[in-house]
Amino acid sequence: MGKQALQIFRESLPILQILSDPHRQDILLHLSEDGRMTVNEITDKLPLSRPAVSHHLKLLKNAGVIKVEQVGTQRYYELSMQESVDLLRRLLVALERDCL
Structure with a gap:
């Protein structure tokens, strides 16, 4: 793996x-x-408590x-x-270029 691919992988x-x-x-x-939902609407669809859903939402938001x-x-x-998809697309391109 090239240096650029490794850096993008780490990102x-x-x-x-x-x-x-x-x-x-x-x-x-x-x-x-x-589409957009409240924490209560999301909780209704999952087998998780509201605090657990809130925790996951916080992690997803921070990411x-x-x-x-x-x-x-x-x-x-x-x-x-969009930013995450763009970063993962850059990773895929770098891996294809450097590793295949």
Whole structure:
């Protein structure tokens, strides 16, 4: 693996780690299918407690995979994956170039 590919791989690790959890995958799937949702709406679709869902949402938000919008007293979560997808695309291109 070349230096550039290794650097992009290291940049991608936080996203890959965030996406490795099945519960976070389920949250992303629901947001993808249903659009923006509140934590209560997400919790209703999962076998997790509200605090557990909130924890996963915080990790996804910190990784830049979702964004949150405050509307009155509600917080709405929605996908925000363009930067992550772009980074993973760069990783794939670098791996194809350097490793195949």
